[in-house]
Structure formats: structure tokens, C-alpha cells
């Protein structure tokens with residue numbers, strides 16, 4: 153079931169929660185709505201659900217496939233919901249919770265009790281909870297309760313599944329497991345899903361495409377890969393990962409800030425560049441192009457990498473760099489080590505307003521050869 157939103161706008165009193173939004177979701181897609189608190193994700197999800205009405209406008213339309221549901225009541229939109237708080241009926245067993253939606257259908261649509269039993273058991277098997285069918289919600293872990301919520305949402309065979317921070321209240325390991333559940337059920341049953349999250353990792357890992365929102369607007373809609381490699385503006389770049397900043401004065405192709413010096417191809421005047429941690433190399437000596445002395449203030453092994461925190465007077469905030477274990481050992485890095493940061497690559501957004509739609513200007517340098525390449529107007 154595809155979903156099409158045309159000119160969806162929402163005010164609460166005088167404050168605008170959503171600027172006019174157009175969005176096309178393909179049938180069978182898993183879409184993540186990602187953005188900071190207050191960016192309008194939940195409002196958009198509730199409008200798709202029919203729990204909230206968009207502002208009146210002649211162009212405002214919500215289509216599920218060919219069906220215009222703009223004015224269709226939530227109960228007739230044939231949607232499954234999963235919310236952050238499990239919202240299971242506490243006085244009902246797991247079985248009865250999953251069966252509930254089927255048992256309250258009007259008589260002519262209601263399956264027989266035998267059919268209800270077999271559908272519920274099939275769903276419980278799918279989420280591997282059939283052995284707990286007779287338990288009550290209070291006797292389940294948070295992750296198990298959320299799996300019951302998923303089974304319950306799927307009982308009515310919805311073509312659209314909407315999830316609002318479904319794993320928000322759970323610890324990291326259970327979240328990870330439930331993400332796999334959702335992806336698996338989504339692929340197996342072929343419904344269309346939209347989920348809200350403020351967790352970038354969750355959005356990037358789970359979604360076919362991510363809708364990045366801020367201030368009630370869509371900043372970018374893309375696959376996780378494209379979003380990360382080609383952020384459309386500074387907001388998306390900063391929101392989707394850790395960023396190091398270097399602000400200084402450029403004169404004749406050299407940016408200086410205190411004792412920091414970096415050769416780059418930018419116009420004279422105050423300028424700022426941004427770098428991801430993996431774009432910062434750490435070396436024992438400066439290069440011809442970069443003199444960025446710093447002190448190591450933390451060394452944290454994380455999986456296959458080592459995360460280094462760097463501090464210096466010329467930084468507003470400490471920098472992060474990621475190194476291989478081999479490089480960290482070769483440099484004998486520890487707290488207090490004096491090193492030099494060597495940018496491999498940097499990004500520059502000519503208009504630094506966070507909501508600017510301008511592409512970044514990126515610089516790329518090979519630290520080994522000292523060669524420099526500028527990709528004006530290109531994104532990485």
C-alpha cells in the first residue's frame with residue numbers, strides 16, 4: 153500500500169507544528185521519520201494515522217494507494233499501531249491482548265473463534281511468544297511486551313503499520329533485537345511501515361529511506377547511504393553523525409586560529425569547516441599543509457576502532473578522531489600525548505544557517521602526498 157501526502161500542514165493555535173509537507177511512500181517501504189525533539193515527527197505520524205487532522209487547505213490530501221483517506225476516520229484506515237509504551241491491557245492474557253482487535257470486529261466481519269485462535273497463535277509463533285500466551289503483561293519483560301504489541305498490531309492484517317518510538321523505553325541490546333524483529337516481519341508480511349525515532353543509528357539501520365525533519369519541515373528524504381554521503385545541508389550533516397569544527401580567518405588560502413594553521417581553498421574572511429571523526433588523521437608531526445597541534449585527552453577502544461579525544465586552545469569543543477588499533481599502537485597514544493591532527497577531508501557550508509539548503513563545498517587532501525583536491529559545490 154503506497155502512501156501519498158500532499159500539502160500537509162498543521163498549526164496548534166498560533167504555533168506551526170508542520171510546514172506544508174509533500175511525501176510519497178512506496179508500497180512495502182520501511183520509512184523512518186528522524187529529527188530532534190519538537191521537529192514534528194509524531195504530528196506527521198498521527199496525521200497519517202487519522203489521530204490528528206491537518207489544517208484545511210484545498211490541496212491537502214492523504215492517499216492510501218488509490219483511496220483518498222483525508223477525511224476517513226482512524227478506525228476505517230486499516231492501520232496497525234505500535235507505541236513506545238506498550239499499552240497492553242493489563243488484565244488480559246497475552247493471547248487475549250493479541251486477539252482483542254479481532255474479537256471486537258462487527259459480527260459480520262468477525263472470524264470464528266477457531267479462526268481467531270489459529271491466527272493469534274500464528275502471530276505469537278512469529279514473534280516467538282506462543283509459550284507465553286497465557287501470561288499477563290506484568291509477567292513479561294519490556295522487549296517481550298513490545299513483541300506482543302507488534303503481534304497485536306498485525307492481527308487485523310493492516311497494510312500500513314505506524315510505530316511511534318516503538319523501542320524508545322528499552323535498553324540498547326533489546327532495542328537491537330527488536331529492530332531485527334521489525335525488519336524481518338516487515339519483509340515477510342510485505343506491509344508499509346512508518347516509524348518515528350530520534351535515534352539516528354536506529355533510523356539508518358532500519359529504514360529503506362529516512363525522512364529527516366527539523367522545525368516542522370522535511371530537510372531531506374533519502375536512503376541511509378545517500379543521507380550519510382550526500383547530506384543536503386548543514387543541518388543534515390550535523391544531525392547524522394559526530395562533527396568536529398574549525399573556525400578561523402582565511403588569508404591567501406590559509407586558515408589560522410591561534411597556533412592552528414591549515415591550507416585550504418576558501419575565500420578570504422572568517423570561515424568554518426566541519427570534519428567527521430574518521431576524516432581526521434592523527435600524526436606525530438605536522439604536514440606542509442596542516443599544523444594543528446593537540447593533546448590527547450581520552451583514548452577509548454570501541455570495537456574495531458579506537459576513539460581519540462583531542463583538545464587544544466584553538467578548538468571551541470574537543471575533537472574526536474577514529475583510528476585503527478594498529479595506528480593507535482604505532483603512535484603509542486595515551487592521555488597527554490602531544491599529536492597533530494591532519495584533516496583527510498573537510499566540509500564547508502557557505503551559508504552557515506542550519507536550515508540552509510546549500511550543498512557543501514568539500515575539500516579532500518591526501519595526507520601522504522600532501523596533495524590537495526577541491527570539489528567545489530560537490531558533496532561527499
Ligand SMILES: Nc1ncnc2c1ncn2[C@@H]1O[C@H](COP(=O)(O)OP(=O)(O)OP(=O)(O)O)[C@@H](O)[C@H]1O
Nearest residue numbers: 164168169187188189190191192193194195196350
Ligand atoms: N496537542 C498539541 N498542542 C499544542 N502543541 C502541540 C501539540 N502536539 C504537538 N505540539 C507542538 O508541535 C510541535 C511538534 O511536536 P511533535 O510532537 O510532532 O514533535 P516530535 O518531533 O515528535 O517531538 P518528540 O521527539 O519530542 O516527540 C512541537 O512544538 C510541539 O510542542
